Amino acid sequence: MALHHAGIPGQGEAGGDTVEVAQEVLTGCGSGDDAKLSAATTAASSAPAASESPADPDAAEKAAVLASYTLMWMEQMKAYRVASPDGTKLKDFATLDALTAFERDLAHMKKNHTVIRGELGHEPEVTALDVDAKLPMATLEDCIDLSKWKAERTPSGEVVPLPTAQPLRYVATATVERWDNNRWMVTEYEPDGTRAC
Numbered sequence: 001m002a003l004h005h006a007g008i009p010g011q012g013e014a015g016g017d018t019v020e021v022a023q024e025v026l027t028g029c030g031s032g033d034d035a036k037l038s039a040a041t042t043a044a045s046s047a048p049a050a051s052e053s054p055a056d057p058d059a060a061e062k063a064a065v066l067a068s069y070t071l072m073w074m075e076q077m078k079a080y081r082v083a084s085p086d087g088t089k090l091k092d093f094a095t096l097d098a099l100t101a102f103e104r105d106l107a108h109m110k111k112n113h114t115v116i117r118g119e120l121g122h123e124p125e126v127t128a129l130d131v132d133a134k135l136p137m138a139t140l141e142d143c144i145d146l147s148k149w150k151a152e153r154t155p156s157g158e159v160v161p162l163p164t165a166q167p168l169r170y171v172a173t174a175t176v177e178r179w180d181n182n183r184w185m186v187t188e189y190e191p192d193g194t195r196a197c
Contacts, residue, residue: 058129058131061129061131061136061138061178062126062129062138064184065126065129065138065140065176065184066124066126066140067184068093068176068183068184068185068186069093069124069140069142069174069176069184069186070122070124071089071092071093072090072093072094072098072186073120073122075088075089075090075092075093076088076090076102077116077119077120079102079106080105080106080109080115080116081115081116081117082115083106083109083110083114083115083154084106084110085102085103085106090102092183093185093186094185094186094187094189095177095185095186095187097187097188098174098186098187098188098189101189102189112153113153113154114151114152114153114154114160115151115152115154116149116150116151116152117150117151117152118148118149118150118151119148119149120144120145120146120148120149121143121144121145121146121147121148122142122143122144122145123142123143123145123197124140124141124142124174125140125141125142126138126139126140127139127140127141131178135177135178136177136178137175137176137177137178138175138176138177138178138184139173139174139175139176140173140174140175140176141171141172141173141174142171142172142173142174143169143170143171143197144169144170144171144172144191144197145168145169146162146166146167146168146169147168147169149162166193167193167196169196169197170191170192170193170194170195170196170197171191171192171195171196171197172189172190172191172192173188173189173190173192174186174188174189174190175187175188
């Protein structure tokens with residue numbers, strides 16, 4: 001995709017520093033502090049998603065899928081705020097393929113001396129779920145909102161604008177699998193800047 005790697009606007013390999021920094025933006029949600037992480041875990045795992053009917057037999061599994069995705073993003077935003085995965089729990093929520101894309105974003109951020117200071121909005125929804133498969137799997141679609149996203153250069157604090165072609169709201173999809181330890185893990189994450197939402 002021309003605009004993003006794992007989903008950060010401004011982190012493209014071509015188009016200069018502005019494109020590089022913009023790509024680093026597309027992967028966050030919330031400030032990622034421990035209190036929010038704990039609250040998200042409790043809320044998402046103990047109640048069905050607001051959009052789901054209480055009669056939905058898969059409501060608990062969908063809530064668990066959304067919880068893992070949300071927690072992954074909280075940890076990812078911790079990494080984006082310092083341009084490093086050190087000290088995060090990303091490996092608890094995302095597997096190698098998804099992590100590789102995020103680590104590529106972080107490498108671009110470090111190279112360009114940028115960090116994230118704003119927030120990334122999310123509107124995730126489970127669009128497919130197969131709990132009866134040998135490897136239970138879900139597909140999730142998220143509307144990424146960059147309206148409060150802000151990338152800054154370090155140490156100057158200079159704000160790096162998004163590329164002019166970067167949509168402020170676009171669709172990202174994720175594949176989530178339930179592993180042996182009954183934990184839902186994000187195995188793939190793919191932003192699509194051509195799909196507005």
